Amino acid sequence: MASQDTQININDLSFNIEGKTLLHNTNLSLNGDGITVLLGANGAGKTIFLKLLTGLLTPSSGSTTFQSGNLSIKTRAFVSQEPVILRRTVLKNMLFVLEKITSEKSTLAKELLSLMGLDKKENQNALTLSAGEKQRLCLARAIITDPEILLLDEPTANIEPNSTTLIEKYLIQKVRSSRKIFFVTHDINQARRLADEIVFIHNGRVIEHSSAENFFENPKTREARKYISGKIN
Amino acid sequence: MNDISEAFVSSLGLILFLDAELLEIILLSFRITFYAVLISSILGIPLGAFLASTHFKFRNSVVSILFGMMGLPPVVVGLFVYLIFSRSGSLGWMGLLYSPTVMIIAQVILILPIVCCLTFQIIESLHTRYHEFFRSYRIAKLKSVITYIVDSRFELTTVVLAGIGRSISEVGAIIIVGGNIDHITRVMTTAIALETSKGNLDLALGLGIILLATAIVLNGFILFLRGKYLKTPGSTI
Numbered sequence: 001m002a003s004q005d006t007q008i009n010i011n012d013l014s015f016n017i018e019g020k021t022l023l024h025n026t027n028l029s030l031n032g033d034g035i036t037v038l039l040g041a042n043g044a045g046k047t048i049f050l051k052l053l054t055g056l057l058t059p060s061s062g063s064t065t066f067q068s069g070n071l072s073i074k075t076r077a078f079v080s081q082e083p084v085i086l087r088r089t090v091l092k093n094m095l096f097v098l099e100k101i102t103s104e105k106s107t108l109a110k111e112l113l114s115l116m117g118l119d120k121k122e123n124q125n126a127l128t129l130s131a132g133e134k135q136r137l138c139l140a141r142a143i144i145t146d147p148e149i150l151l152l153d154e155p156t157a158n159i160e161p162n163s164t165t166l167i168e169k170y171l172i173q174k175v176r177s178s179r180k181i182f183f184v185t186h187d188i189n190q191a192r193r194l195a196d197e198i199v200f201i202h203n204g205r206v207i208e209h210s211s212a213e214n215f216f217e218n219p220k221t222r223e224a225r226k227y228i229s230g231k232i233n
Numbered sequence: 234m235n236d237i238s239e240a241f242v243s244s245l246g247l248i249l250f251l252d253a254e255l256l257e258i259i260l261l262s263f264r265i266t267f268y269a270v271l272i273s274s275i276l277g278i279p280l281g282a283f284l285a286s287t288h289f290k291f292r293n294s295v296v297s298i299l300f301g302m303m304g305l306p307p308v309v310v311g312l313f314v315y316l317i318f319s320r321s322g323s324l325g326w327m328g329l330l331y332s333p334t335v336m337i338i339a340q341v342i343l344i345l346p347i348v349c350c351l352t353f354q355i356i357e358s359l360h361t362r363y364h365e366f367f368r369s370y371r372i373a374k375l376k377s378v379i380t381y382i383v384d385s386r387f388e389l390t391t392v393v394l395a396g397i398g399r400s401i402s403e404v405g406a407i408i409i410v411g412g413n414i415d416h417i418t419r420v421m422t423t424a425i426a427l428e429t430s431k432g433n434l435d436l437a438l439g440l441g442i443i444l445l446a447t448a449i450v451l452n453g454f455i456l457f458l459r460g461k462y463l464k465t466p467g468s469t470i
Contacts, residue, residue, distance in 0.1 A: 076369075086380065
């Protein structure tokens with residue numbers, strides 16, 4: 001599990017594609033616990049940054065280190081904005097990501113589904129779930145792999161309010177204390193509800209990194225002030 | 234016109250009274266089609282799934298060649314297989330020419346690219362949706378290929394049916410390598426060609442009716458499955 005002793009160091013991380021720089025040389029040092037919200041306008045580079053942390057994209061330069069060595073991909077789980085649901089039952093979707101299915105893991109899968117309000121649908125074709133239910137399933141599926149770091153790319157975009165509430169409540173009450181969460185959103189209010197710290201990205205550059213309280217009460221950059229006041233989105 | 238009507242009535246008689254010669258030809262046709270499609274599916278579906286979900290240096294070239302092979306002229310395939318399996322050919326020592334086995338081989342060469350390319354098209358769209366998920370959870374290549382096949386099983390049924398349709402109606406290749414030998418390599422299509430040239434229209438028509446009915450039933454089944462799967466959540470066809 002990630003803990004307070006853990007440090008995530010992002011060293012000179014950048015990402016270019018077809019001659020265009022989508023993330024400029026980023027240097028950050030983050031705590032290994034709590035919820036870090038990546039905030040920024042559409043197209044700012046939040047998802048690129050998250051995918052670089054996940055290992056889904058290879059950086060053009062720089063690296064990410066987790067405490068003393070390279071971050072093992074086994075310790076991370078990624079949930080994208082578009083839920084990826086396999087053509088099978090809800091329970092089988094949960095168990096799919098496990099290398100070995102044990103009775104303990106099966107029990108855990110059922111418990112996680114119950115926490116996500118999907119316990120009565122475990123034998124249902126997962127493709128018939130609503131958008132919010134699918135996203136809850138994706139989150140539960142990520143948790144069952146017991147990741148040290150959970151990376152969530154706008155998991156509550158385009159889903160029902162009750163699913164958003166359930167996911168937020170679950171993250172704050174059950175997940176935050178035991179693992180590091182990176183959460184991408186451009187919803188200011190959601191960031192206020194969830195964030196321990198904010199990484200604000202503008203035009204592919206991390207221009208502000210501070211505690212959530214500091215960020216919202218005393219933003220240091222003009223872009224952050226404009227974003228908080230809703231002048232850019 | 235009268236001759237045709239008589240032949241038609243006579244052909245119906247052959248079908249209704251289960252003429253032995255007619256049955257023998259039909260069963261051999263189905264047997265060859267079954268094995269040709271089975272082998273093509275066993276090889277073509279995993280190959281198509283692998284190509285759709287894997288990027289390697291000459292992938293596009295391999296895919297282009299396979300797509301080009303979908304339009305292989307059957308007579309050219311027949312000639313190619315004939316040359317290989319003829320007495321002076323590289324595999325002539327096997328003595329397979331003019332046997333049902335070599336007819337199956339020729340048909341596999343014709344059907345395999347079709348099964349492979351149709352599978353490729355179906356699984357490529359699924360790969361677009363799944364690959365990031367598989368990468369983020371480090372799903373093993375074999376498991377991901379199996380998942381692509383399992384998750385597109387409904388669509389792949391229509392691929393197999395398309396293979397059956399192509400196989401059972403093929404004549405150019407199998408007449409060259411099979412030789413259309415009575416009781417040994419005579420199948421519906423080759424028999425129709427022969428009996429028509431001999432003027433034996435009742436048997437030719439009887440076989441034609443069976444062939445047509447098979448094609449209609451297969452296509453009807455494909456349409457039925459398509460309609461059924463379009464209603465299935467997550468359908469990609």
